[in-house]
Amino acid sequence: MNNLVRIVVGLIVAHQAGIVWAQQDSKLHWQVSPYTLHFSPSEEHRNVYMVGLEREHTSGKLDGLTLFSNSFGQPSIFIYPWGGIYHGIWGVKSLSFKWTAGLLYGYVEPYENKVPLNHKGFSPGAIIALAYEFKPGWSAQIDLLGTAGLMFQLNLPFN
Numbered sequence: 607m608n609n610l611v612r613i614v615v616g617l618i619v620a621h622q623a624g625i626v627w628a629q630q631d632s633k634l635h636w637q638v639s640p641y642t643l644h645f646s647p648s649e650e651h652r653n654v655y656m657v658g659l660e661r662e663h664t665s666g667k668l669d670g671l672t673l674f675s676n677s678f679g680q681p682s683i684f685i686y687p688w689g690g691i692y693h694g695i696w697g698v699k700s701l702s703f704k705w706t707a708g709l710l711y712g713y714v715e716p717y718e719n720k721v722p723l724n725h726k727g728f729s730p731g732a733i734i735a736l737a738y739e740f741k742p743g744w745s746a747q748i749d750l751l752g753t754a755g756l757m758f759q760l761n762l763p764f765n
Contacts, residue, residue: 633662634764635743637672644677644755652679656759666691668706677754678720682712684731691737704735704747720754739762 637658644651658672668689676682686708693702710731713721721729735754737747743763 631664633743635660635662635745635761636764637670637747637759637761639674639749639759642677642751642755642757643753645753653679654757656757658684659764660761666693668704670706674712676712676717678713678717680712680714680717682710684710684733686731686733694761697737700739702737702739702745704737705733706735707732 621698637656637660637716639654639656642654652675654675654677656674657673658674659670660670662668668691669687670689671686672684674682674684678685684706686706688708689704689706691702691704693699695701695703706733710721710729711727713729714727715726719725721731723729733749733751735747735749737745745761747759747761749759751757
């Protein structure tokens with residue numbers, strides 16, 4: 607129940623932040639992920655769930671934040687002030703390449719060594735992804751999570 611309260615509070619805060627973000631010249635997207643594929647499955651792994659809010663500037667810059675349960679069931683957050691999106695890659699209008707970089711928090715004892723450069727739960731984070739827009743504002747995305755796995759997500763328009 608405690609995790610449900612955290613998720614609901616996180617969604618409310620994200621929605622209110624989104625109202626402020628939306629006033630700028632940008633597109634906002636909700637992000638949800640129901641499934642992550644681990645390259646090396648372990649008995650310790652738990653289902654990974656993620657919700658987030660991402661802003662795409664007209665210049666192609668990306669920023670945002672995601673709240674998720676990490677592979678070990680710990681509540682985590684990824685805040686990324688740096689990122690970019692490149693539309694129409696390989697000549698496919700609906701296909702995009704994305705990259706994001708920022709700060710990750712949540713991998714704490716006894717799993718602090720599961721991400722590189724972790725200090726007291728804080729570590730740098732970077733993700734690359736391919737997204738396919740199947741309807742205006744709606745896209746399916748595959749994120750490469752370093753050497754750990756792939757996250758499958760859906761991006762929905764904020765409004």
